[in-house]
Amino acid sequence: MMSQGAMGLSGLLLAPTVLPAGSAFEYALKGQELIQKQDYHRAVAVLARAIKLDPTSDWAYGLLGRALRELGRSAEAVGAFRQAVRLNPGDTYSRMMIDIMTQKPLAGPRRKTKVDAREEQSARREAQAMAQKLNADAGLGYRVNRVVIDAGHGGFDSGAVGLNGLQEKSVTLDLARRLHQTLERQGRVRSFLTRTGDYYVPLSERTVIANQYRADLFISIHINANKNRRAHGSETYYCSAKASSKEAARVAALENSALSYDEKRQRKQGYIDIEQILTTFGQKLNWQESGKFAVGFQDRFKTELPIKSRGIHSANFFVLRKAKMPAILLEAGFISNPGEEALLHQAGFRAKIVDAIARGIA
Ligand SMILES: [Zn+2]
Incomplete structure (x- = not known):
């Protein structure tokens, strides 16, 4: 199974595809969206195109691996993940997937194997390198060049719902889109969305996207x-x-509530939580750095929004914990409060939130 990993990839890249013109980056982005929409067949076609245009894109190979795996084309998926790792040895996600897919499914409680030990060691090394890099960045003053915007909830997970029926998932999506547009217009920071429509993205997947x-x-x-x-x-x-x-x-607890669904899904796929190891080192440094960012964002909310500032807080948010960069979660008002629900309906108030966040990034 392992030696056949790369087979089938070349044939796949030659498959005829009728697609509009675009850059490799755009195709990869489209591929990612299709994966999120669980349209894996189209994702494979689009990603193959991305790779044809840019054969050095480890990102496109990683995504291709994910789409192929969902289609049950395991050998080809492993081949794609291997290529991603060849192009970018720091791609922990693809390495993890190769590991998962080339060993027998785990039954019962997890046991430590040789592979785990090796993986643990390399994860440690990576975490240390990451910690060093973060320290270096901190010395130079952190500059944000690429931001990933996550619209909370989506699909079956509507999030909180107001008395008048306003759904958190639709407000967050609109805010995320507006923020993306604002940042693109300003042109100082590139931004990416974890979801662009009304569909569900597992919590852990959201930071995987940010890491990618x-x-x-x-x-x-x-x-x-x-x-x-x-x-x-x-x-x-x-x-x-x-x-x-x-x-x-x-x-x-409220924001983690989709977790029970995610965990069931992961268990079914035979996930190993290698990324958990990473939490011990670099992650905690990221968390500290995130605290500094949180101060800046809440300051903007305090001065620019016509609602009360409840300050900065911290807790174990699943959607944040695996990020390899500073990560924050904004709660832009209460949908359960009729006054604020009415405000959240208004385009003007949404624009104020978006401006405050954009200034927080700058
Ligand atoms: Zn929420």
Whole structure:
């Protein structure tokens, strides 16, 4: 199985495809969107095109591996992942996938194997290198060039819903799109979206996307909710092992609630949590750095939004914890508060939120 890994790839690249013209990057981006929409057949065609245009794109190979794997074309998928690792030895995700796909499915509790030990060692090395890089960046002053914007929830996961029926998932998507447009127009920072439509992306997948884009900031956009309809205002969160307050723990539980679905899905796929190892080193440095970013963003919310500032908090947010870059989660008001739900309906208020976030990035 392992030696046949690369077979089939060349044939695949020659497959005739009728597609509009575009750059390799655009095709890869389209491929990623199709994977998120679970349209794996079209994703394979688009990604093959991306690779034809740029055979050095480890990103496109990694995505191709994911699409092929979903189609059950395991040998070809392993071939694509191997190519991704050849082009970029630092591609932990593809290495993890090769590992998962070339060993027997795990049954019962996880046991340590030789492969695990080797993987653990290389993950450690990578984490150390990452920590060094972060320290170097901190010395020079962190500059954001690429930001990944995550619209919270989506698809079956509507997020919180207001009394008048406004859904968190649609507000976050609109805010994310507007922010993307604003940043593109300003031209100082490149931005990417974890979802561009009303579909669900697993929480862990969202940071995998950020890591693949090599973003230097990850922003997850959410709208808060509380049984107490009087609760109102904006908050900024970053990741920490322990919640900074009971309320922070409650918000994290709310935002992590799709997790039970994700975990079931991962168990079915025989996932090994190698990335968990990474948490011990570099991640914690990222978390500290995220705290500094959180201060800046909440300052903008405080001065630019006509709602109360509830300050900065930290808790264990699953969507943030695996990011290899500073990552924050914004709660831009309470959808459960009728006054703020009405505000969130308004284009003018949404524009204010977007401007505040854009200035926070700058
Ligand atoms: Zn949310």
